[in-house]
Amino acid sequence: xxxxxxxxxxxxxxxxxxxxxxxxxxxxxxxxxxxxxxxxxxxxxxxxxxxxxxxxxxxxxxx
Numbered sequence: 001x002x003x004x005x006x007x008x009x010x011x012x013x014x015x016x017x018x019x020x021x022x023x024x025x026x027x028x029x030x031x032x033x034x035x036x037x038x039x040x041x042x043x044x045x046x047x048x049x050x051x052x053x054x055x056x057x058x059x060x061x062x063x
Contacts, residue, residue, distance in 0.1 A: 001013055001016050001017045001020050
């Protein structure tokens, strides 16, 4: 929250902190996915897409 407040967007910590704490479980669930690729951006996107398929239903195919 401190980092966001320091961005100069007139954010106030007492308002932003509750929002961050409410969203934290979502952030943590998404951060569990790590993909390390040495390849093209297209190969990286495909690998991430395949990994995320196991998490939930994809919105659309990207390739």
